[in-house]
Amino acid sequence: MNQSAAWGAPEEGRSVFDAVPVLSKEFKRRSVLLAGLFAGIALLGLVLGMMLPKKYTSSTIILVEDRNIIAPLMEGRAVATSVVDRASILREVAFSRRVMEEILKTGGWLQDNPTPLEQDKLIEKIIDRTSISNPRANLIEIAYSDSDATRAYEITRRFAELVIQESLATKERESSEAYAFIDSQVNQYHAKLTAAENGLEAFRQSTPDARPGTDVDVNARIGELRRIIEGARMELIDLRSQESALQSQLSGESEITLVQTRAGQFRARLAELQSERDRLLLQYTDQHPDVVRLQHQIRDVEQDLRREESAPRTAGTALDGPAAFNPLYGELRSKLAEARRRSAATAARIASAEQMLASEMARSNRIASSESTLAELTRDYEVNRDLYQDLLKRRENARVSMNLDAEQRGLSFRIQEPAQMPLRPSGLRVMHVAGAGLALALLIPLGLLFALTKLDPRVRSPLQIEREAGLPVLGTMPAYLTGRRRRAALRRYSLAASLFLAVPLLYGLTYTLKVMEVL
Template structure:
């Protein structure tokens, strides 16, 4: 985009021409604008800003020495929390009621309004890591300095008091919890002690060992009982086969020998003949007759009180003694087995009781362990809280320090009266020129040659300059002198007014 310097030059000449044509109006308008700005500056209240900076000390000398033993009160990282405490109603009301404002005896509504006004003028911002800036602006430098000083002092005091109060409240709360858990621990110990005193069944491992031993013993006794039964049966059979007297025994032995010989002959015949052979049949009948004779002889002999000769058989007496001993042993094993089985049932019932009570014991032990762990943890926390409270009371926990104290303001901040004096001069020049420029753009008359070529599509051959005659030139010189005189007079009036207010205002 090219800049049309010719058009700019024409516009500048047109502005100068219009300014000269309206020179007295432009001078009067500029003078009035300058005076208006100057008067506004006279009534403008200069503001004085006082600032102070705080340092949030995160490195405490005693903190490394008490690491993991006490909680040193930390500085909050969020600037909003600092604003909430510093701009709280409690601190602002103390400042309003101080000597800097001299507003004692205000109604609550008025006190709240003044506090809100102070709050809106206080600026709290972060200057970087661990640094906080506090500034306040007021038309009264003494009040601005007093407000910032009191804000910082009251903030540090309130912060310290809050930390001490929090530490004390935490210590009292933990101490109350320690007492409560101490009572609960004593109750848990008493319940566990009473449970152990009322349950004498022993441990589950001992009962299971006893049950296992009883099972092995019962198994061994059952084997012994089986052997004893077999022995009794065997001895009973031998006693039944043995004769009580020797005579009966001899006759029985005779029949037994003859039967054995006959059976041997029968076996030899069967090797040669069939069962239907007459000799085999005859020999079989003979064997049966011998057996019948032996049986009838034994029956007749047992029915009588004594046999022929009446001599006792010692083998028979020995077998009967052994049978009696075997029966005694069998009865002993049976009784012992019955007793052990009864004990096994009792041990199983005891194991069942122990299993049921182990669940209750586990619950009591778990409650005791949990309560003991919490109690010991609270004891440790109580000691930490006590040390933290001591640190805050001694001032070791206070972390905010005044890095740069407030300084009394020597000059006002922002726009001052001098700025309005300069601004009035600039406005007196700029406003008339601006109005002339607007007038040129809004005036429908044709002022530039390129406008004729553009609108009527014709070629401009040349421009005829305005000729000024000698009388008109003399009048212009007089107008110039008069304008310069009026300009000097307006400037003198403006400067005098500005200087006089600067001296006596």
């Protein structure tokens, strides 16, 4: 057992190198098959590379310019379309029906008069082969791939022209539509403003109290009438008190008086002065000069009356005279009549002022009831006026924007890098497919050969016996090849070599023809 282990250990460490002779023997035995498999796979890759359709790609870059001398000058007055907006809708513009019809005409697809269904299929293929991207914020790249280099160039160039044309037309159409919309809104709000003005004017004409400032005048008038009424009532109270005083004085006097003595004359004079003083006291105070003067006269008459009454009476001192009206009584009656007249006039003035106050109060109530309607009409008018003025400004801004777009002064498109004629096909080429086929042609036969040696249970080397049986092999006897077998083996090796060398010859010939542009 120890000897077996000693023999097996080094064999296991050299198992990889020991497989090389076995592989070499199997390769020689199946050389024609492996060489044929190699040649078949390599030539199949070459044929597939030659049959692979060529793909030519042409691209162009469009620069979107949104900064020019007009932009800062027209800031706040004109609205320019932003780059982001243009880039986001560029794909829809490029793949619109109008643009795709021009592309079909440019590519020559319409010469065969395809049906609408065939046109839709062609358009789908063109869209699949077209790429639109934004390398930077203001750059737009359009790339188109086709099997024909000339058609790829023509379609890419036409794509750029149509995209710029349609974008500018779309931008101009948007500005025109915006102006038309704002103009229609201006006309509508002008009609609304006119209707609001007419409604407000008709309401003011039908309701005179609804005019501006009327409520202020009415309130001032009501305050003035209230002051007049209060003053007239105070005056009426004074006149009523005067009337009562005169009435009491008149009741103490007789209508007819007879002056018989000198004392009687003094008494009549005294009564007259007292009546005059009472009349003045109704208007003035005791310190008034006229009142003071009458006080002195009354004292003088009283002194004369006392002297006359204290003097001895004699026969014949009596003064006989006719009867006469009492002048004080007449004066009191005239003053009483005047006081009553003034009282009646004041009362009438109070009644008239109260009527006018009631009328003004009713007018104030009408104004208050019409204020809500007037406020609503005024509010509608002011709102329509503000919106109309704002829309007028916006319409002028839209007009300027429309003129800028019509003259292409705002956002503009310029071809930064024009389309070029593709000289080489893009994507997988013949050399790529042929190289992959050549690599597979080498790997597949070697893999099959290695799998055969690993999976075949037959004993193929002395080392395999030592490793599996654990016994040493003393010697081996090589196979004897007769002349016929050697000649058969030589023919087999020659055929395998011919198949193997045919591959590089065909690859070299193909490369030469490609360089000479024959293929």
